[in-house]
Amino acid sequence: MILITGANGQLGQTLRELTKADSDNYIYTDKEDLDITDKEAINAIFRKYKFTHCINCAAYTAVDKAESERTTARAINALAVRHLAEVAQENNGIFIHISSDYVYHNTINRPLRETDPTTPTGHYARTKLEGDLQALSVNPKTIILRASWVYSPYGNNFVKTMLRLGRERDSLNIVSDQIGAPTYTLDLAKAILKIIRQENELQFGVFNYSNEGICSWYDFAKAIFDIKKIDCKINPIPSSEYPTPAPRPHYSVLDKAKIKKTYTLDIPHWRDSLNHCLTLL
Numbered sequence: 001m002i003l004i005t006g007a008n009g010q011l012g013q014t015l016r017e018l019t020k021a022d023s024d025n026y027i028y029t030d031k032e033d034l035d036i037t038d039k040e041a042i043n044a045i046f047r048k049y050k051f052t053h054c055i056n057c058a059a060y061t062a063v064d065k066a067e068s069e070r071t072t073a074r075a076i077n078a079l080a081v082r083h084l085a086e087v088a089q090e091n092n093g094i095f096i097h098i099s100s101d102y103v104y105h106n107t108i109n110r111p112l113r114e115t116d117p118t119t120p121t122g123h124y125a126r127t128k129l130e131g132d133l134q135a136l137s138v139n140p141k142t143i144i145l146r147a148s149w150v151y152s153p154y155g156n157n158f159v160k161t162m163l164r165l166g167r168e169r170d171s172l173n174i175v176s177d178q179i180g181a182p183t184y185t186l187d188l189a190k191a192i193l194k195i196i197r198q199e200n201e202l203q204f205g206v207f208n209y210s211n212e213g214i215c216s217w218y219d220f221a222k223a224i225f226d227i228k229k230i231d232c233k234i235n236p237i238p239s240s241e242y243p244t245p246a247p248r249p250h251y252s253v254l255d256k257a258k259i260k261k262t263y264t265l266d267i268p269h270w271r272d273s274l275n276h277c278l279t280l281l
């Protein structure tokens with residue numbers, strides 16, 4: 001039996017959809033039925049089901065709001081993650097957790113490796129790193145997948161915001177000096193399922209994951225408008241003209257060599273995945 005927490009989020013809904021045919025083997029929960037900060041509730045559900053795996057898709061993801069809601073962000077992204085990983089370990093279970101490119105936030109200008117320095121600058125980023133380290137320290141059977149720029153047909157994300165704004169306005173200013181790569185939840189969810197279904201011994205630890213290719217937010221927005229034939233002019237602007245409460249990394253392209261080699265993954269290019277997502281929107 002596999003527990004999926006945060007099952008109403010972008011990644012959670014994608015996993016729910018992908019595992020529909022096998023749903024008897026999954027328990028899908030979100031805040032209203034399993035608040036991951038509620039230790040007693042976590043203990044009780046593990047007592048009830050004896051999960052072999054826990055895939056934690058629950059998170060506090062409001063990056064800028066986290067600057068003013070520090071306690072809540074840390075409770076969800078760090079303290080609850082530790083407890084989930086710990087309870088999974090007590091049940092000899094595998095803990096799969098999703099983290100963020102923001103934990104690196106260093107000054108390196110080549111694709112970031114899992115061994116590169118982590119110097120998170122905002123509170124969200126710090127809580128995500130704390131969650132990663134706590135989980136790894138309490139459960140040796142932990143797999144952390146660090147993703148960047150996550151989007152999907154569900155919830156709120158850059159792609160859906162651009163579609164809305166692009167249809168409402170004649171022009172938009174989009175940051176062009178932050179470089180990274182988007183992650184389509186369908187690809188990430190497939191990777192997670194491939195990992196947990198593989199028969200060879202699992203390798204634990206930290207793995208980066210995003211789609212292949214590199215782009216700026218400007219490039220990403222332009223591709224969205226090109227594919228959907230939206231007539232809206234995009235003006236490239238520097239980050240300095242779009243200040244946010246939490247600082248963003250200028251370069252957060254993730255090196256995926258480790259996950260590709262370990263789990264023989266074929267990762268789609270971000271443009272192909274964007275095309276796929278936009279057929280659903």
Ligand SMILES: NC(=O)c1ccc[n+]([C@@H]2O[C@H](COP(=O)([O-])OP(=O)(O)OC[C@H]3O[C@@H](n4cnc5c(N)ncnc54)[C@H](OP(=O)(O)O)[C@@H]3O)[C@@H](O)[C@H]2O)c1
Nearest residue numbers: 006008009010011031035036058059061098100147149150
């Ligand atoms: N989105 C990105 O750009 C991005 C980038 C890099 C990494 N990530 C990481 O990827 C993972 C998945 O992200 P996502 O975009 O799928 O997130 P999401 O759409 O925000 O989903 C998170 C889910 O967790 C739920 N949740 C929040 N607090 C909870 C609690 N105390 N107990 C149980 N559930 C709770 C949320 O409910 P509510 O919505 O009701 O709060 C939501 O349904 C996260 O770990 C995130 O940090 C995301």
